[in-house]
Amino acid sequence: MPITPDTKDWTWVLTRPCPECGFDARTVMVSDVAGFARANAGVWADALERDDVRERPNDSTWSPLEYACHVRDVHSLFAERLVLAMTHENPVFPDWNQDDAAVQGQYHNEDPERVARDLTDAAFASAEAFDAVPAAAAARTGRRSDGASFTIETLGQYYVHDIVHHAWDVTHD
Numbered sequence: 001m002p003i004t005p006d007t008k009d010w011t012w013v014l015t016r017p018c019p020e021c022g023f024d025a026r027t028v029m030v031s032d033v034a035g036f037a038r039a040n041a042g043v044w045a046d047a048l049e050r051d052d053v054r055e056r057p058n059d060s061t062w063s064p065l066e067y068a069c070h071v072r073d074v075h076s077l078f079a080e081r082l083v084l085a086m087t088h089e090n091p092v093f094p095d096w097n098q099d100d101a102a103v104q105g106q107y108h109n110e111d112p113e114r115v116a117r118d119l120t121d122a123a124f125a126s127a128e129a130f131d132a133v134p135a136a137a138a139a140r141t142g143r144r145s146d147g148a149s150f151t152i153e154t155l156g157q158y159y160v161h162d163i164v165h166h167a168w169d170v171t172h173d
Contacts, residue, residue: 011148013161021168025157030138033156034127036164037075041123043167044068048112062102064170068115069107070098071166075122078159079129085142085152086133093144123163130156 017024028036047053047064056063062070077096084091101107138153150158 010161011158014154014157018161018165021161021165021172023161023164023168025161028157028160030130030133030135030153030156033130033160036160037123037127037130040071040163040167041120043171044071044119045116047167047170048116053112054108062169063108065110065112065115066102066107067166067170068112068119069105069110070102071163072115072119072122073098073101073105074159074162074166075119075126078155078162079122079126081142081150081155082126082129082133082152085140085150085155086137088142090141090143093142095145126159 013023013025015026048068050064052063053065054063056066081093084093133152138151140152141149142152142155143149
């Protein structure tokens with residue numbers, strides 16, 4: 001079955017621009033990832049000050065607070081995956097279910113000010129990790145348990161799309 005925007009596996013964003021947010025992850029090089037992570041943190045500071053920060057637009061869409069918690073966790077997750085790919089030969093990344101994380105972490109009950117600080121810290125820590133990747137390491141690999149395989153470069157591209165897409169989720173009309 002081909003991977004399409006309708007599937008749960010978003011790795012298709014590595015092969016074409018996202019039809020929702022328009023971002024083309026293929027244009028991102030490893031050396032660009034840190035800049036995207038740092039810039040993205042600023043979007044969330046504003047989103048977390050909104051009056052409707054806890055309001056979901058509908059039952060199937062997260063609130064700005066829930067998206068921010070997710071992005072905070074994504075920054076940490078991809079930094080961890082990067083470290084695994086840099087220190088092990090083709091590691092299998094630990095599974096992570098974003099929906100379970102939202103429920104277990106009670107994203108909807110988080111303090112927006114705390115989330116803003118933690119998201120910024122996580123973004124900058126991830127940026128530092130990606131800044132430290134030598135160009136020669138961009139082809140190192142890692143994989144998810146579902147078989148999706150990434151180089152460090154495509155891991156960075158996938159990560160950047162995720163944080164850019166969720167910023168778009170909370171800023172577009």
